[in-house]
Amino acid sequence: MHDLLPEQEALWRHVRDTAERVAHLFGYGLISTPLVEDASVFLRTVGDDSDIVSKEMYLFDDRGGDRLALRPEGTAAVCRAYVEHGMASRPQPVRLYYFGPMFRYDRPQAGRYRQLWQFGVECIGDAAAAADVEVIDLQRTLYERLGLEALTLRINSIGTADTRHRYIDALREHLRPHVATLSRDSQRRFETNVLRVLDSKEDAGHPAVAGAPSILDYLDASDAAHFADVRTLLDGLGIAYEIDPRIVRGLDYYARTVWEFEPAGAGGQSTVGAGGRYDGLIELLGGTPTPGTGMATGIERIMLNLQEAGAISTDSLPAIYVAPLGDHLPTALATANAIRAAGISTQVGQAGRSLRAHFRAADSLACTHIAIIGDSEASKGVMQLKPLRGDGAQIEVTAADLPAMLSVEAPPGK
């Protein structure tokens, strides 16, 4: 887990503000669920065989003996809230977004943390392909506004539970004669989660894997129609995508449409964000059968990609350093508050420093202006204001003059 320091503030805020703005643009409202949930919320939904449940959950008992979990992902928690608050009786679909920390007890490495921040949206109560496409479009818009270039959208349909079972059986039959020639990992997956064999990097070139049947051939008529609708709508919006039958998603509750966004030149865990449809999830959580679709994206991975792509522009807003000379600290403090009242960031230098030291401090704090308050200024109720960047002249001003001079909008009147 890691700390977020002021140096990252600009980038962090850029990502967070953009995410929230895009969510609102698409009509999604904020939902904030607890960091801690009854463990069953995740145990029942995410899937016993998934790594999240089998090895990556922070589990503990509280004083009352209840089994709790630090939330490992957002969708199940949001759906639990949907059921608990009777959102089925709201106009459907219900559009929700969240932005917060998730917890996974896995081994940290590049772009992977035990506390990770995710932004995600859930569109609950709409079975139509249009809902999938809306979420994909929202996600694409987010990346575009963030300035994340060259992401590849890969989509697939993994069908409903029925079609998936048929496909899994067929895949197992296809691979069974070749199991002995597969890698150890694939042999294990053959037993636990055959779909994952298709994902294996080791066996990527194995003829039995390359020649495996595609899940797309096992979709029933309605799943196939749904997937066709998704593609048609994406085409209509001009959203580029690749169909990748090997995307299977690690969580059990996914059904029909699934997708991932990957940066160019990607390594293994480079997926920046992913999503999918989860039509059976609400029912699993005790609600009436309700369709849903959503996406989640990793904030740290976005920041990693933005940093690799190059610095983001951080326009420096006016920031004033007030330098008190002699015993004029009280005047400096009052002046600073007068400037702040005008909506301008202000900090006061430590009393007792030489003017030279104040200049050095103001400079290393990246302030845009220094305001000097000494004997003559204090007696006249003014300050000497000097820009620290560029070659502006030093002038004598009052706090009231500042907003106009620095072209800062004055805060609304009282």
Add this chain to the structure above:
RNA sequence: GUGGGUGUCGCCUAGCGGUCUAAGGCGCCAGGUUGUGGCCCUGGAGAGCGAGGGUUCAAAUCCCUUCACCCACCCCA
């Protein structure tokens, strides 16, 4: 869960059994004559070497244990 790597002042790094009561760079603080910065100069503060145990006359330097972090796999965002 598996494999590998690293841990010395805030940051980066030197030291790899005795010359270490640990060195340097960056950063920080203070000065460089009377109220003016970013360069430069001078001085200063700041670690006992991740933690615990052991070997030895002697350990930052060797051994063991442990913790943290990093990288890859697994898997996931």
